[in-house]
Amino acid sequence: MKIIKSKFLPLLLISSVLLIQFSSFAGDMSLYSSEPEDKISNLIERLNTKDKLEKKHIIKKLGKSLDRRAANPLIRLLKTDDLGIKCGVISALGNLRERQAVEYLIPLLEDKITLVRVYAAEALGKLGESRGLDITI
Numbered sequence: 001m002k003i004i005k006s007k008f009l010p011l012l013l014i015s016s017v018l019l020i021q022f023s024s025f026a027g028d029m030s031l032y033s034s035e036p037e038d039k040i041s042n043l044i045e046r047l048n049t050k051d052k053l054e055k056k057h058i059i060k061k062l063g064k065s066l067d068r069r070a071a072n073p074l075i076r077l078l079k080t081d082d083l084g085i086k087c088g089v090i091s092a093l094g095n096l097r098e099r100q101a102v103e104y105l106i107p108l109l110e111d112k113i114t115l116v117r118v119y120a121a122e123a124l125g126k127l128g129e130s131r132g133l134d135i136t137i
Contacts, residue, residue, distance in 0.1 A: 040067045047073055056088050063092025071098040078104055087119045094123025102129050 043058050043065070059077070062070040070092070077089045090108065093101040101123070108120035124130075 040065055040069055044070060044073045047077065052082065052085065055085060059085065059088040059092050063088075063095035066096060068096065068098055071096055071100060075101060075104050078108075083113065083115065087115055090116070090119040090123050094119075094126035097127060099127065102127055102131075105129075106131060 040062070043062055046058050047055065047062075049055050049058070059074065062074060074089050074092055074096070078086060080086050080089070090105065093105065105120045105124050105127075106129075108116055109124075111117050111120070
């Protein structure tokens with residue numbers, strides 16, 4: 001049996017804490033307008049909310065939308081000091097599979113916060129990106 005050693009693998013357990021936090025949202029917060037084509041635009045506009053729980057919910061919805069229009073607004077949120085929002089944004093960018101996010105995610109592999117590094121590694125994996133991932137077998 002081969003054991004995979006990586007500076008990221010032991011940290012995956014830590015990420016489960018934040019995953020539980022992001023999956024605990026209940027109900028629809030009526031973030032959408034009545035027109036389906038306006039859903040993403042409406043969500044993007046609502047990213048400026050001061051309500052952290054609502055912002056996390058919006059980030060999660062944008063990540064699930066697979067709509068590339070959400071990439072740039074999410075990338076701008078990577079500068080936040082709020083760990084929950086930052087990790088949610090990283091996860092959403094991985095879900096969007098938007099290649100432009102790679103250049104912003106790779107530097108996060110060296111972040112001082114372990115959880116940020118774990119989320120960045122996971123997002124880069126979803127993007128099929130191996131640059132910056134130092135995994136030895």
